[in-house]
Amino acid sequence: MSKDKIITWLGERFDLGKIQELIGKQVNKPLPKNIGWLHTLGSMSLFLFVSQVITGILLLIYYRATVNEAFESIKFIMTKPYLGWLYRQVHAWGANLMIMVVFLHMLRTFFMGSFKKPRELTWVLGVFLFIFTLIFGFTGYLLPWNQLAYWATTVGTEIAGAVPIIGEWIKVFLRGGTSVGGETLSRFFVVHVIILPWLVFFMIGVHLLLVRMQGISTMERVDEEKKLQMGEGTPFFPHHILKEGIVFYLLIGILITLSILMPFELGEKADPLQTPHAIKPEWYFLPMYQVLKYLPKLLGILILGIAPLLLIVWPFLDKTKARHPGKRPVSVGIGITMVILIIIFGLLGYWAESKRIIFGKEYEFDVYGKPHRIFHETKK
Numbered sequence: 001m002s003k004d005k006i007i008t009w010l011g012e013r014f015d016l017g018k019i020q021e022l023i024g025k026q027v028n029k030p031l032p033k034n035i036g037w038l039h040t041l042g043s044m045s046l047f048l049f050v051s052q053v054i055t056g057i058l059l060l061i062y063y064r065a066t067v068n069e070a071f072e073s074i075k076f077i078m079t080k081p082y083l084g085w086l087y088r089q090v091h092a093w094g095a096n097l098m099i100m101v102v103f104l105h106m107l108r109t110f111f112m113g114s115f116k117k118p119r120e121l122t123w124v125l126g127v128f129l130f131i132f133t134l135i136f137g138f139t140g141y142l143l144p145w146n147q148l149a150y151w152a153t154t155v156g157t158e159i160a161g162a163v164p165i166i167g168e169w170i171k172v173f174l175r176g177g178t179s180v181g182g183e184t185l186s187r188f189f190v191v192h193v194i195i196l197p198w199l200v201f202f203m204i205g206v207h208l209l210l211v212r213m214q215g216i217s218t219m220e221r222v223d224e225e226k227k228l229q230m231g232e233g234t235p236f237f238p239h240h241i242l243k244e245g246i247v248f249y250l251l252i253g254i255l256i257t258l259s260i261l262m263p264f265e266l267g268e269k270a271d272p273l274q275t276p277h278a279i280k281p282e283w284y285f286l287p288m289y290q291v292l293k294y295l296p297k298l299l300g301i302l303i304l305g306i307a308p309l310l311l312i313v314w315p316f317l318d319k320t321k322a323r324h325p326g327k328r329p330v331s332v333g334i335g336i337t338m339v340i341l342i343i344i345f346g347l348l349g350y351w352a353e354s355k356r357i358i359f360g361k362e363y364e365f366d367v368y369g370k371p372h373r374i375f376h377e378t379k380k
């Protein structure tokens with residue numbers, strides 16, 4: 001059948017003109033002149049989400065969420081099915097990259113003041129998307145049912161137990177019992193493969209709808225921002241789409257290269273009777289985990305509980321009109337301080353409870369990340 005015949009056939013059934021007009025309007029939508037590479041971080045987050053869904057579906061074909069089969073099923077995926085090793089690695093690396101990219105996208109919109117009027121709700125939805133991306137990581141980490149995952153989940157859920165009054169209830173609810181076991185695995189599995197994907201899917205949909213309706217923010221003051229008319233600014237197609245195509249291409253390359261050169265090891269199967277030496281969460285939880293070590297339990301939980309709330313209400317606290325980072329010294333200062341603190345606590349958490357050789361000298365880092373020099377006795 002020729003192309004014209006298909007178009008005529010469809011045209012007799014649907015108003016193709018209207019659909020064409022709608023697509024044309026979206027494709028030619030003008031973007032502000034200041035739009036650059038940093039504005040591809042949002043679409044990179046979307047790309048990684050889609051990649052996670054595709055590789056996740058492939059993993060689901062052979063994955064089994066039971067204590068007896070989970071570890072073996074991942075081992076099977078890594079060795080037997082065609083390209084099984086690749087889609088498992090791309091999923092694991094994709095999760096890490098997605099957390100990093102969503103975080104960078106959040107920083108971009110924070111420092112460029114994009115969260116200000118009228119985009120407060122886009123930001124609020126974004127904060128929830130960030131939190132859900134972290135929960136994606138937390139729940140997915142347990143699924144291979146290996147030692148690292150088992151003990152990281154035990155410690156992670158233990159922290160919830162420190163919340164006053166309802167803490168014990170939350171802990172038992174998360175674990176599905178008093179300790180991490182088969183019940184925890186099924187719960188995390190359901191959250192990871194059903195609840196979160198659909199929730200995040202719809203939330204991204206609304207997030208993007210808002211972005212499309214309000215347009216990408218300019219660097220002008222809130223009270224001076226004008227809506228761009230057709231023909232002004234830079235058209236979405238082909239200018240910005242080309243940039244997005246390039247970053248998607250690079251992302252595919254990065255995912256495959258990392259999967260081949262630095263594959264995630266499966267390690268040993270979970271053993272509830274054997275506690276490993278140093279239990280640590282994934283890198284993206286390390287800063288929070290480390291902060292908790294220096295503070296009294298209740299204060300730590302309080303601070304970590306307030307942080308996401310503060311992020312959510314930030315557009316309603318910072319009502320200044322300027323968007324340009326150079327004209328917002330206070331909020332930019334707060335943002336930079338937070339980023340530096342996150343990096344410092346993350347590094348301390350990474351070093352904690354490990355031995356390292358620095359400039360030829362051996363050090364042992366204690367739980368707080370403080371180095372202690374190791375001197376070896378020499379035999380006489």
Ligand code: HEM
Pocket residue numbers: 038039040041042043045046049102103105106109114115119122123124125126127128129130133204207208211215216217218
């Ligand atoms: C899965 C997670 C997310 C996806 C897929 C996503 C996607 C996008 C896309 C494609 C854009 C338009 C292009 C751009 O500005 O980069 C955008 C804009 C925006 N996003 Fe996100 N986003 C996510 C998470 C977040 C987070 C965590 C925040 C902040 C807490 C956030 C806040 C915003 C804001 C305020 C805008 C408007 C930017 C402007 O008008 O300049 N988003 N998002």
